[in-house]
Amino acid sequence: MKARTQAAVSAEAQIEDLLGTETRFREERRAYQPGLCSALTAGRTTTRPLDGYELDAIKVAREQLPFVSQNRLVEIIPGGQASHQPRRLGIVLSGGPAPGGHNVIGGVFEAMTKGHPESRLIGFLAGPKGIITNQHVEVTAEMVDLHKNSGGFHMLGTGRDKIDTPKKMEQCRQTCATLQLDGLVVVGGDDSNTNAAFLAENLREMGTQVIGIPKTIDGDLQVPGLLQVPFGYHSACMAFATEIGNLNSDCKSDLKYWHFNRLMGRSASHIALEVAFQTHPNVILIGEEIEENELTIHQVVRLIADVVVERAQLGKNYGTILIPEGILEFIHEIHVLIIKISYIIADYDREAHEGESFQQLSYEDQVQLIDNSDIWRDYDSRVFLGFPSLLQRGLMLPRDSHGNFPFALVNTERILLEMVATYLRKQRAKGIYKGIFRTQNHYYGYDGRGTFPTCFDCDYAYNLGQTAYSLLANGATGYMAAIKDLHRPVAEWQPLGIPLAPLMHLEERKSRLELVIAKQKVDLESPAFRFLARERDRWALEDHYRFPGPIQFSGPAADAKPISLQLNALG
Ligand code: FBP
Numbered sequence: 001m002k003a004r005t006q007a008a009v010s011a012e013a014q015i016e017d018l019l020g021t022e023t024r025f026r027e028e029r030r031a032y033q034p035g036l037c038s039a040l041t042a043g044r045t046t047t048r049p050l051d052g053y054e055l056d057a058i059k060v061a062r063e064q065l066p067f068v069s070q071n072r073l074v075e076i077i078p079g080g081q082a083s084h085q086p087r088r089l090g091i092v093l094s095g096g097p098a099p100g101g102h103n104v105i106g107g108v109f110e111a112m113t114k115g116h117p118e119s120r121l122i123g124f125l126a127g128p129k130g131i132i133t134n135q136h137v138e139v140t141a142e143m144v145d146l147h148k149n150s151g152g153f154h155m156l157g158t159g160r161d162k163i164d165t166p167k168k169m170e171q172c173r174q175t176c177a178t179l180q181l182d183g184l185v186v187v188g189g190d191d192s193n194t195n196a197a198f199l200a201e202n203l204r205e206m207g208t209q210v211i212g213i214p215k216t217i218d219g220d221l222q223v224p225g226l227l228q229v230p231f232g233y234h235s236a237c238m239a240f241a242t243e244i245g246n247l248n249s250d251c252k253s254d255l256k257y258w259h260f261n262r263l264m265g266r267s268a269s270h271i272a273l274e275v276a277f278q279t280h281p282n283v284i285l286i287g288e289e290i291e292e293n294e295l296t297i298h299q300v301v302r303l304i305a306d307v308v309v310e311r312a313q314l315g316k317n318y319g320t321i322l323i324p325e326g327i328l329e330f331i332h333e334i335h336v337l338i339i340k341i342s343y344i345i346a347d348y349d350r351e352a353h354e355g356e357s358f359q360q361l362s363y364e365d366q367v368q369l370i371d372n373s374d375i376w377r378d379y380d381s382r383v384f385l386g387f388p389s390l391l392q393r394g395l396m397l398p399r400d401s402h403g404n405f406p407f408a409l410v411n412t413e414r415i416l417l418e419m420v421a422t423y424l425r426k427q428r429a430k431g432i433y434k435g436i437f438r439t440q441n442h443y444y445g446y447d448g449r450g451t452f453p454t455c456f457d458c459d460y461a462y463n464l465g466q467t468a469y470s471l472l473a474n475g476a477t478g479y480m481a482a483i484k485d486l487h488r489p490v491a492e493w494q495p496l497g498i499p500l501a502p503l504m505h506l507e508e509r510k511s512r513l514e515l516v517i518a519k520q521k522v523d524l525e526s527p528a529f530r531f532l533a534r535e536r537d538r539w540a541l542e543d544h545y546r547f548p549g550p551i552q553f554s555g556p557a558a559d560a561k562p563i564s565l566q567l568n569a570l571g
Pocket of ligand 1: 094095096097098189190215216217218264265266325400406407408449
């Protein structure tokens with residue numbers, strides 16, 4: 001009887017082991033202790049101005065952010081008298097998830113409790129909305145431990161709310177006053193750090209300091225010479241590269257398919273660039289280059305089709321193609337229509353009665369409304385009607401709360417694939433193309449955003465959290481925490497406070513010019529891009545595929561860093 005009970009218990013334990021949510025891998029990742037740069041290991045730090053970089057705020061930023069626009073670039077060094085009284089800090093995760101977010105929370109938590117064990121960290125739920133509506137939890141050591149080195153933002157959740165009205169700002173002020181916060185850490189991309197700058201300006205008098213943290217898998221939050229990449233970029237790129245490497249392996253084996261792969265990255269093509277270095281695809285589109293060369297969508301289609309035709313002549317009817325999801329923004333005729341339609345939508349929604357909106361109109365009525373608009377020319381209609389219907393409908397999709405176009409929801413890879421197929425049919429009729437064009441299309445985005453962070457991102461995010469605390473302890477507000485020299489070993493990383501105001505420019509959003517943090521596009525003069533330009537013809541025709549395999553967490557490949565970052569550091 002006793003033996004049977006023991007057997008039942010052991011079977012239960014085995015079942016729990018097999019079906020429980022706690023995996024061995026997760027347990028093992030939790031045991032990893034991120035490295036800390038030497039400037040932060042002592043605990044006590046001070047800030048000092050860092051000269052040699054031009055960071056000037058534009059006039060509108062000086063007018064709208066009179067206090068925080070006076071900030072100067074600072075570096076953090078050991079020593080000093082930074083006060084370590086008990087602190088009450090808030091933290092919010094904002095925008096799309098990026099691997100490493102939980103380590104930012106861990107970094108802030110460890111630094112502040114090391115500073116004073118009675119310090120408290122308040123985590124706002126579901127993004128900025130959590131501050132506006134005062135939805136929060138207190139972050140505990142157990143929560144930090146449980147989520148250490150894990151992907152996603154699920155400890156607190158996230159959201160894309162914009163703090164863009166006096167009412168919402170007042171609600172944030174009230175929340176910070178009620179919770180008696182002396183500091184707030186905003187983890188996010190360009191839009192969230194824009195929120196951070198305005199919060200810093202508005203919460204200053206009540207004594208709540210605000211620090212932003214550079215996050216986005218898109219890689220476009222950069223400051224030349226000071227911030228090479230935001231956290232999350234490396235992990236997402238590696239997750240995508242694993243998949244593309246696997247497709248390289250598959251298509252090279254059964255020689256049958258052309259794989260059209262769209263990669264996330266709303267605007268700039270940084271992700272596609274890094275994944276290209278990791279995998280050596282046959283075709284890679286870089287939006288910034290398309291813009292520079294003023295290519296039309298038909299020329300982009302030709303660019304792909306020419307490689308398909310050339311490879312067919314070599315008997316290769318297979319290959320991999322990388323398409324950045326933001327590519328449409330860089331094709332002039334499409335970009336113009338995106339801006340005009342965004343303007344018309346924003347205008348309509350502003351004037352609409354309660355409960356009505358552009359999105360509630362039928363597609364036919366939407367097209368009619370656009371056609372009737374003063375800013376819509378006959379030429380625009382001709383361009384619009386010349387697009388495949390998938391693209392026409394995509395252009396009408398609802399913009400997000402910041403007015404951004406939802407590139408993630410447009411099947412650009414399918415649109416291009418169909419246009420390439422049409423073009424190849426014509427080439428076949430002319431006797432130019434004699435190959436077989438069988439295709440598969442894929443989209444990699446949300447999967448990579450949720451991956452486990454690479455060791456690089458674990459370390460990086462943890463150091464950013466510690467840097468944010470250090471800036472707060474030194475009285476800073478209106479700064480973005482950053483780490484310089486990421487291509488060097490962790491111990492040599494240099495923590496910084498970059499003033500937010502000089503990173504801002506005026507951008508058309510919801511039919512108005514708004515002051516927002518500027519996205520950094522791929523620099524066509526950068527060493528990384530020049531290496532790509534040198535190598536890609538070879539990748540097009542030879543099968544020079546690279547198979548990076550899954551993200552490595554131990555062994556010699558565990559300390560890998562983005563290849564593009566390292567190429568740029570070579571100068
Ligand atoms: P962040 O800039 O907030 O980090 O988000 C970037 C991103 O992941 C883009 O790559 C993608 O286009 C977009 O978010 C998708 O947004 P959503 O999560 O709203 O679908």
